Amino acid sequence: MPSTAGAALPERSRDLRAFAGPVVEWAIWIAVLAWVFWQTQRFDREIAQYAFGAAGWPRALCIAAALGATGQLIYRIAEIRRGRAAVPEAAGPEIAAPESAAPEGQKPGLWQRAKHLPIFIFPLIYLYLVPSVGFYVATPFFILGLLLILEVRTLRALLGVTCVVYGLVLLLFTRFFYVALPVGRIESFYDINNAIIGIARYGM
Amino acid sequence: MEQFLDGTFNLFGDGQAVLIFALGLIGGMLFGAIPGVNMLTLGAVLLPFTITMQPEHAVMLFSVIYCAGVFGGAITAILFNIPGAPENAPTCFDGYPMTMQGRSGKAIGAAVSCSAIGGVASAVLMMSATGLIASWAVRAFGPQEVFALIFFGLAVSASIGAENLWKGWLSVFAGLIIATVGTDPVGGIPRFNEGSFFGLEFSSYYLSAGIHFIPMILGFFAVSEVLTQAMHISKGTRERPKAGLDFPTIAEFLSVRWTMLRSIVIGFFAGILPGIGATLAAFLGYSQAHRWSKKRANFGKGELEGVVASETANNAATGAAMIPLLALGLPGGALTAMIMGIFQIHGMEPGPLIFVNSGDLVWITFAAMFWANLFIILLGWLQTKTVVQILRVPFRWLAPGILLLAVIGAYALRNLFIDVWVMFLAGIVGYLLRRSGYSAAGVVLGLILGKLGESAFSKSMQLMDYNFFGFFERPISALLITLGIAAIIVSIINEIRGADVQKALMD
Numbered sequence: 001m002p003s004t005a006g007a008a009l010p011e012r013s014r015d016l017r018a019f020a021g022p023v024v025e026w027a028i029w030i031a032v033l034a035w036v037f038w039q040t041q042r043f044d045r046e047i048a049q050y051a052f053g054a055a056g057w058p059r060a061l062c063i064a065a066a067l068g069a070t071g072q073l074i075y076r077i078a079e080i081r082r083g084r085a086a087v088p089e090a091a092g093p094e095i096a097a098p099e100s101a102a103p104e105g106q107k108p109g110l111w112q113r114a115k116h117l118p119i120f121i122f123p124l125i126y127l128y129l130v131p132s133v134g135f136y137v138a139t140p141f142f143i144l145g146l147l148l149i150l151e152v153r154t155l156r157a158l159l160g161v162t163c164v165v166y167g168l169v170l171l172l173f174t175r176f177f178y179v180a181l182p183v184g185r186i187e188s189f190y191d192i193n194n195a196i197i198g199i200a201r202y203g204m
Numbered sequence: 205m206e207q208f209l210d211g212t213f214n215l216f217g218d219g220q221a222v223l224i225f226a227l228g229l230i231g232g233m234l235f236g237a238i239p240g241v242n243m244l245t246l247g248a249v250l251l252p253f254t255i256t257m258q259p260e261h262a263v264m265l266f267s268v269i270y271c272a273g274v275f276g277g278a279i280t281a282i283l284f285n286i287p288g289a290p291e292n293a294p295t296c297f298d299g300y301p302m303t304m305q306g307r308s309g310k311a312i313g314a315a316v317s318c319s320a321i322g323g324v325a326s327a328v329l330m331m332s333a334t335g336l337i338a339s340w341a342v343r344a345f346g347p348q349e350v351f352a353l354i355f356f357g358l359a360v361s362a363s364i365g366a367e368n369l370w371k372g373w374l375s376v377f378a379g380l381i382i383a384t385v386g387t388d389p390v391g392g393i394p395r396f397n398e399g400s401f402f403g404l405e406f407s408s409y410y411l412s413a414g415i416h417f418i419p420m421i422l423g424f425f426a427v428s429e430v431l432t433q434a435m436h437i438s439k440g441t442r443e444r445p446k447a448g449l450d451f452p453t454i455a456e457f458l459s460v461r462w463t464m465l466r467s468i469v470i471g472f473f474a475g476i477l478p479g480i481g482a483t484l485a486a487f488l489g490y491s492q493a494h495r496w497s498k499k500r501a502n503f504g505k506g507e508l509e510g511v512v513a514s515e516t517a518n519n520a521a522t523g524a525a526m527i528p529l530l531a532l533g534l535p536g537g538a539l540t541a542m543i544m545g546i547f548q549i550h551g552m553e554p555g556p557l558i559f560v561n562s563g564d565l566v567w568i569t570f571a572a573m574f575w576a577n578l579f580i581i582l583l584g585w586l587q588t589k590t591v592v593q594i595l596r597v598p599f600r601w602l603a604p605g606i607l608l609l610a611v612i613g614a615y616a617l618r619n620l621f622i623d624v625w626v627m628f629l630a631g632i633v634g635y636l637l638r639r640s641g642y643s644a645a646g647v648v649l650g651l652i653l654g655k656l657g658e659s660a661f662s663k664s665m666q667l668m669d670y671n672f673f674g675f676f677e678r679p680i681s682a683l684l685i686t687l688g689i690a691a692i693i694v695s696i697i698n699e700i701r702g703a704d705v706q707k708a709l710m711d
Contacts, residue, residue, distance in 0.1 A: 025640075029374065036381060039399045047391035050662055051670055054393040057658045058384040065377035072370030075699065119434045123427075123607065123628055131621055143604040150437055150600035157601065165605045169612070177249055179616050 022076040029069035037062040118149050134184030134193035140166050170200040208331060208574070211567030215264070215575070221568070224261050228268035229576055233583060235269075236276020236288045243273025243289070245616070247542045259550040260565040264572040266543045271522050271576040272583075273539075274482055275319035278515055279587065282311045283594060284606065286426040290417060290652060291482035291518040293645050294490035296425065297365060298503065298510030305506050313451035314508050315515045316584030318464060322516035323577030325468045326475065326523030331570045334527050334559075345477060347663035348675055352684035353477065354484075354657040359688035360495070361487040361649060362695075365504070367641025369699040375643040379650020380657070386414025389659040410622045417651045419614040419627035424644035426610040427631025430603050432638065437600060451585070452508060460512045463493045467513050471520025476528060482521035483652055487645075489517025523573060530554050530566060 040055040040062075047053055126142045143162045152158055173179040174197055183193035215221050235246040246269055254262035277288025282299030295315065302311040345353075363372030385396040398407030467489035474485035493513030494503045503510050529540045533547075533554040547554050552562060559566055594602070614627040634644045668674030676682040 035401075039396060042398060043388075043393050043395045045391070045393055047388070047393070050390040050666065052662070052665065054388040054391055054395055057388070057661070058381060058395065061377055061381050061384070065374060065381065068370055068373045068377060072368075072374065075368075075370060116435060116438055119431060119438065120632060123631075127621075127624055127628055130624075139608065143608070146604045146607065147600065150434055150603055152600050161601045161604065165608065168605070169608055173612055173616075177245070179612060180619060181612065181615065182621065 018080050019077065022073050022080075026069050026073040030066060033062045033066050033069070122146065122149055130182050132185050133189040135181040136170075136193040136196040137184065137189050139169065170196070174200040207563070207567045208571055211564075211569075211571030212575070214260075214564060214568045215571050221261055221264065224257075224265050225268055225572055225576070228265045229272045229579055229583065232269035232272025233276040233580075233587065236273040237279040237587075242277065242613075243269050244538050244542075245613075246273070247539050251542055251545065254546050255549055259546065259552060259562075260568045262546045262550070263543055263565055264569050266539065266546065267526065267569050267573050268576040270525075270539050271323050271519070271573055272580060274518050274522055275315070275323075275515070275580050275584065278315040278319065278511075279312060281425075282315060282511070283308060284426075284602075285429045286606065287421065289482075290421055290648065291486045291521070292514070293421065293425070293483075293648060294364065294486045294514035295511055297490065297514075297645070298505070298507045301504070301506035302508070302511070307450070307506065309450045310452050310456075310508060311511050312584070312587070314456075314511045316581055316587075317452070317457065318467075318512045318516040319519040319584070320577050320581045321464060322468055322471055322519035323522055323580065324574060326472055326520040327570065327574040327577060328523075329472055330523035330526055330573070334531050344680055346678070347660045347667060348678050348681040349684065350477065351657060351660035351664050352675060352681035352688070353474075354653050354660065356684040356688040356691070357474075357484045357488055358649065358653065358657075359691040361484075361491040362646060363643075364487065364491055364494075364649075365643035365645040369695050371640075371642045372646050375637070375646030376650040378642075379647040379652075380654040381650075382415050382420070382647070383651045383654025384658070385411055386655075387412060389655065390662045408622065410620055413618065413620070414655070415626055415651070416617060416623060417648060418617050419623040420630045420651055421648055422610040422614050423627040423630025424634035424637075424648060426606055427628060428634030428638060428644065430607055431631060431635045433599050434603065456508060460509050463497070463509050463513050464516045466492055466496070467516035468520045471517035472524045474517070475521030475524025481525050482518040483649075485521040486514040486518040487649055489513040519577070526569070526573070530558055530569075 037059060040058050044055040045053060122145055123142075126138060126145075130138050140162055143165050144158060147158050147161055152161070173181070178201075183197070184190045215225060231246050232243050235243050247266060250265070250269075254265070257265070274289065274291055277292035278295045278299065279288065281287040281292040281295040283303055285296050285300040287293045287296055299311045299315065302308060358376055362376045363369045366372035366375055387394050394412050397409070397411045398405070400406070467485075470488045470492060471482070471485040474488060475481050490510060490513045493509055494500055497503065497507075497509055499507055499509065525540050529543060531554075533544070544554065552558070552565075610627060611624055614623045615621060617623055637644050637647070664675070668677075675685050
């Protein structure tokens with residue numbers, strides 16, 4: 001008897017783990033949809049010529065999406081109960097190719113995960129800085145930083161790629177197409193950005 | 205035929221017209237192929253210069269840019285998983301896996317040839333039946349039919365790119381909900397411009413303009429692809445795609461002839477309808493190819509038929525989009541709206557009388573579109589041999605350029621930095637979606653069709669006095685709604701029975 005109970009415990013915990021994923025996913029969907037539904041109160045106003053008002057359509061979508069999320073939960077629980085194989089993580093048409101290269105069965109550690117953070121955070125820092133320091137000042141540092149994150153280490157490649165990409169952007173978008181890009185809010189950076197635009201457009 | 209030959213002689217007998225034709229063709233292909241800019245960017249840049257042009261040259265230039273630009277977007281979709289335009293998004297599904305397998309040449313070759321075939325067929329149909337089709341489409345297609353078509357389109361395309369039907373639908377719903385940000389289409393009441401989260405109040409004036417689909421597409425495809433590849437580089441698992449230069453063989457083309465034909469019909473009819481056009485055409489073409497193909501299991505893993513279906517359909521929509529514009533003065537999209545602008549700049553009014561008053565203009569435009577689609581084969585072949593060489597450049601060198609193009613493309617759209625934030629956040633969300641089996645393409649499809657769908661629905665409800673069964677009182681909307689419901693029921697049954705091939709393979 002004790003051996004049966006001992007074997008049942010890990011099985012139960014495995015079952016719980018199998019059910020936890022779909023339930024958590026469903027809970028996230030419902031929480032987000034409930035929040036969106038709740039926010040619709042802010043514009044729940046009548047429109048004279050339209051009976052459903054401004055909030056009718058988004059609310060209907062929230063309800064339909066909640067039904068979809070619940071359908072998915074029921075389907076996946078039924079699937080697990082039937083003992084079918086758990087759905088693999090990446091299998092949709094568009095995801096098959098890029099993700100397939102990842103090695104199976106290796107869970108990255110905390111340090112490895114932390115190493116990937118700059119890939120996500122660095123572009124956000126760039127976006128935060130551009131309105132203040134301007135596109136033309138921030139961009140060369142962005143290119144250089146991104147190359148370093150992508151493990152480019154040779155000085156020639158770092159400088160070469162930065163110069164070529166930055167030069168092409170200036171040539172194409174500033175000189176030829178006159179695309180107005182942010183020039184910064186801070187005065188000194190504003191001047192530098194405009195000087196770079198002047199050089200790119202008129203060569204002075 | 206005689207009018208077409210006259211148009212051709214007028215086009216190629218005039219040096220200036222030939223130069224404009226060539227510039228439009230090359231410019232459209234280049235702008236379509238550069239991520240972050242597209243044919244609309246080129247159109248916007250060139251529009252002021254059309255004041256000094258002859259009207260037939262100006263209209264012809266924009267028509268050629270339209271044909272070439274729709275094809276050009278396929279190149280980056282195939283090589284980098286970054287569609288140049290929304291209508292090229294389904295091309296990524298099989299085009300990019302083909303690149304990863306070293307078959308980029310075949311994928312681009314198929315895109316080139318099928319774009320040309322779809323475009324030429326569409327141009328021929330356009331020339332032979334513009335007046336007839338336009339008057340039929342306008343009489344038969346009211347808001348009910350537009351809503352029914354969007355419903356049908358979403359019903360058959362919802363699961364594209366997703367792990368299962370439920371995730372596909374949830375992705376589409378997410379897109380439809382995002383599309384409600386901005387103002388409501390009936391009363392203009394601001395929606396989701398302000399809100400609160402755990403007691404924290406937020407509001408943004410810029411959100412009143414809504415979330416535009418271009419930054420979302422750039423984020424979901426370009427930014428998330430860079431993030432995915434960066435992660436692979438960081439883990440040391442990235443496989444460098446091989447540059448393949450082989451064109452598809454005649455036998456390969458013959459094996460997909462029915463897919464091509466089906467996509468031409470789908471593309472043409474979707475193209476006629478204002479506002480729907482090439483994007484829905486490409487998704488419908490792809491989903492129908494997937495539905496009817498003998499090689500369904502290969503879809504999404506590098507199946508040539510997938511590239512053929514979407515590229516034929518989106519180019520078949522180009523000629524069709526000119527029909528409501530020329531015959532009725534109804535522009536169906538941004539570029540056709542620019543052509544409308546050219547007519548206005550030159551004091552002309554498109555409509556049924558344009559065939560009588562400005563026959564030369566119409567036929568030089570038709571001829572230019574026909575020849576532009578044929579020239580796509582030649583230029584596309586050259587492009588295949590040259591552009592594919594980009595794959596030899598290490599991705600880590602290309603990544604900063606791709607991200608910067610995406611930043612500029614998102615910002616230049618409306619000169620709003622919030623669009624760049626939306627793009628990057630969409631990129632991170634897109635990266636997570638790829639890992640969890642949801643479909644970025646589904647979100648984009650919902651976002652693009654959401655506003656149009658809501659607008660058509662609200663008009664339908666007002667016209668039908670809020671009677672939902674009114675949709676079944678008009679034959680076309682009844683047919684489309686019934687087919688859409690049937691498609692949903694069949695998909696659910698297939699999903700429950702596990703009959704879907706993709707799912708069966710996973711199991």
